[in-house]
Amino acid sequence: MSNSYWILGVIVGLVAGTSALAAPTIYHNATIYTVDDTVPVAQAIAVDGQRIVAVGTEAEVRAAAGADAEFVDLGGKTVLPGLIDAHGHLPGLGGFELGLLDLTYASSYREMVNQIAVQAVKTKPGSWVLGGRWDHESWASKAMPSHSLLSEAVPNRPVWMRRVDGHAALANAEAMRLAGITRDTQAPDGGAILRDKHGNPTGIFLDNAMDLFADHIVGDGMSxxxxxxxxxxxxxxxxxxxxxxxxxxxxxxxxxxxxxxxxxxxxxxxxxxxxxxxxxxxxxxxxxxxxxxxxxxxxxxxxxxxxxxxxxxxxxxxxxxxxxxxxxxxxxxxxxxxxxxxxxxxxxxxxxxxxxxxxxxxxxxxxxxxxxxxxxxxxxxxxxxxxxxxxxxxxxxxxxxxxxxxxxxxxxxxxxxxxxxxxxxxxxxxxxxxxxxxxxxxxxxxxxxxxxxxxxxxxxxxxxxxxxxxxxxxxxxxxxxxxxxxxxxxxxxxxxxxxxxxxxxxxxxxxxxxxGSLTPGKLADFIVIDRDIMTCDAGEIRETTVLRVVIGGEEALGTGD
Ligand SMILES: [Zn+2]
CATH class of the missing domain: 3.20.20.140 (Metal-dependent hydrolases)
Structure with a gap:
């Protein structure tokens, strides 16, 4: 790392952020992994408005940020750039957060049916019983479920439960009746209807065959x-x-x-x-x-x-x-x-x-x-x-x-x-x-x-x-x-x-x-975590707790207290 790099970074940052009259904030006393090869590990980071203005040793960052900077002591914790998930589904996640039935922990088909039956009682009349995340591969039987057990337990309410991958769903008999599914129904291109040895639908619909239900499902009322x-x-x-x-x-x-x-x-x-x-x-x-x-x-x-x-x-x-x-x-x-x-x-x-x-x-x-x-x-x-x-x-x-x-x-x-x-x-x-x-x-x-x-x-x-x-x-x-x-x-x-x-x-x-990296001029998106994931036992990385999240220079989670 050369000093001229940092001085350049500071100048660029301050020019870009001239409207921010507030003093820069220096987050210090931390191990900071920057994901910037110029200075992969730093001790302090200075933020002005939404942007990073300096990253480096404590002394370098103090010098760059000026005498009126404010300080936040991170107590020796670890800092990473804000993490980015390059593939997720926000509406789907929100649905589970708000109470769609989450079958992740059902360890057998019978247990899944019991959970659905409880949910059916709580679902308001006229709505479908909706949920997902079941995974037959996590059950001892590893058998793809068939609707009969579910249809006996929940005979009067339509049930529609997506598999964990979102590419298959299980419907009960009432759901199939409402969607007009019979043994003569053919799957659309790019879809499949699983059938038993008599040719009757088992209630499992793959990929485009799930569309057969799209117009019939009455939603969960979540906006x-x-x-x-x-x-x-x-x-x-x-x-x-x-x-x-x-x-x-x-x-x-x-x-x-x-x-x-x-x-x-x-x-x-x-x-x-x-x-x-x-x-x-x-x-x-x-x-x-x-x-x-x-x-x-x-x-x-x-x-x-x-x-x-x-x-x-x-x-x-x-x-x-x-x-x-x-x-x-x-x-x-x-x-x-x-x-x-x-x-x-x-x-x-x-x-x-x-x-x-x-x-x-x-x-x-x-x-x-x-x-x-x-x-x-x-x-x-x-x-x-x-x-x-x-x-x-x-x-x-x-x-x-x-x-x-x-x-x-x-x-x-x-x-x-x-x-x-x-x-x-x-x-x-x-x-x-x-x-x-x-x-x-x-x-x-x-x-x-x-x-x-x-x-x-x-x-x-x-x-x-x-x-x-x-x-x-x-x-x-x-x-x-x-x-x-x-x-x-x-x-x-x-x-x-x-x-x-x-x-x-x-x-x-x-x-x-x-x-994506803690580099002067970039947006000040970073997180403070409770352990050093670059040096801790690899098995402990999963246990990491997030203490503070800063997005665009503003606290989005935690105040460090
Ligand atoms: Zn996806």
Whole structure:
């Protein structure tokens, strides 16, 4: 670190912040991990208005901030840049925060049915009993549920419970009756209706087949504003200062803008518009970037999820190679690759970024192919133009596709906790050989890709320390498997993991020039935590408590008292 760097930083900061007449604030007595290679670890940070004006040793920062600076003593704690979740769902998280039935801890189908029956009594007449997050892979039986037990326990109220991955749902008999589902109902393209050996629906609907219920479900009465407020609280509490929302409607964005206008939006939100609305949105809304809300991306789905066997694979599933009719089963393509190619061309034309959900190796290849074709058609100079198209999840890759992310300038946006949840059964789904291409974070980074990390909340917890723990250990909440986790060659270093949840997540949103590291001139978004996650026992990273959250120089959580 040279002094001239810091003096330059201070000058830039003060010039940019001349309207702020208040004295700078120096946060000191801390171990500060900056995610800035110029000065990776600092002792103090000075903030003026919304921006960082100096970072360095105590003496350097005091000298730069001037004699009238105010001081906040951080008591020797650890400071990180505000963490950014590059893939979450704020409305979904808000719903669970506000009391949608959360079946995460149901340890069997019977227990899940009991919880639903209790919820049914509390649900107001006319509404559906709604909830989700069940995971049959966490039950001893590991069997996909069938509706009969549920329909006996709750015969008169419609029940609709999404699987943890959001790519399958269980309906009871009353829900199917109201939606007009019979044994003759056919699944739409990109969907499947699971059936018993007599051909009757089991109540499980995969991917696009869930749309058969969309017009019939009577909601929970929660407004989008309530959901977003609740989600914002939940995110800030665990140390997130930014979230990339992976699929909002234009209407949802207006609710966010309203919060911003009223000064009640602390969280910074990077929005991906739902694919279904994207074409119209591109035509009617130019990309917009702001300090709290940026809308310049759209979200598409190429396939389903691995847990419900909807992920689109190059070869059939190892643990269910054929469907009930005896046809090979390799998952579901949710959209025609040509449609994605057209959407990519349209996005390029309008200056939007595309973010496509792809989990299976086939879905990833089709997505990369579609992006490549659209870019070639548009005359893109590969390696020069900075389009930052993204693939969301990237859970299973054919190893030959790994280098394509860098060559196409595509960002892998991945969720470390998906790996540690799924590792219990991934090898059963795809076999040991293909599993070598599962959650290959380190291979992607070594190939030169910039990895954006997230959680996919509410599929997983929004707590980014769970994600950092999973990234550096490839172990679950019990720190298993021992000694080095599942496929330890793909673990990240702590520095890589922190970067993926900060600077490179910001990069995935074109925001790395003003967010994602503690660098003079950038927004003053940082958090104070109760332990040093760069040196503590790796197994303890999950236990981290967030003491203070500062966003744009203002306290969003905690006062340190
Ligand atoms: Zn998602």
């Amino acid at each position: 989008m504003l309530e959901r977003l407020r609740a989600a914002q609280r939940a995110c800030i509490r665990v140390g997130l200062t930014g979230v990339h929302d992976a699929g909002m409607s234009g209407e949802d964005v207006e609710v966010l803008r309203g919060m911003d206008a009223r000064g009640e939006l602390d969280l910074r939100v990077y929005v991906m518009i739902h694919g279904a609305e994207a074409a119209e949105y591109f035509e009617t809304h130019p990309p917009s970037s702001g300090e709290r809300i940026t809308v310049r991306a759209a979200k598409f789905y190429m396939d389903g999820a691995m847990g419900s066997r909807g992920a689109w694979l190059l070869e059939p599933y190892a643990d269910r190679p054929t469907d009930a009719a005896g046809k090979p089963w390799a998952g579901l393509g949710l959209m025609a690759p040509d449609d994605l190619r057209n959407a990519a061309a349209h996005a390029l034309e309008h200056g939007y970024q595309l973010c496509t959900h792809a989990i299976g190796d086939r879905a990833n290849r089709e997505t990369l192919d579609a992006y490549e074709a659209a870019m070639r058609d548009a005359g893109v100079k590969f390696g020069e133009q900075d389009l930052r198209f993204r693939v969301e999840h990237v859970q299973l890759l054919s190893l030959s596709d790994v280098p394509r992310f860098v060559s196409l300038g595509v960002i892998p946006s991945m969720q470390p906790t998906h790996c540690t949840t799924d590792m219990r059964w991934v090898e059963a789904r795809v076999g040991a050989e293909r599993a070598r291409g599962a959650y290959v974070w380190q291979s992607l980074i070594e190939s030169g890709a910039r990895l954006a990390a997230g959680s996919d909340f509410p599929v997983e917890s929004a707590n980014p320390f769970y994600g950092i723990h999973a990234a550096v250990t490839r172990q679950d909440s019990h720190n298993e498997p021992i000694p080095d986790g599942w496929h330890p060659e793909q673990r990240l270093t702590r520095e890589q993991a922190l970067r993926a949840f900060t600077l490179d997540a910001a990069y995935a949103g074109f925001e790395n020039t003003f967010k």
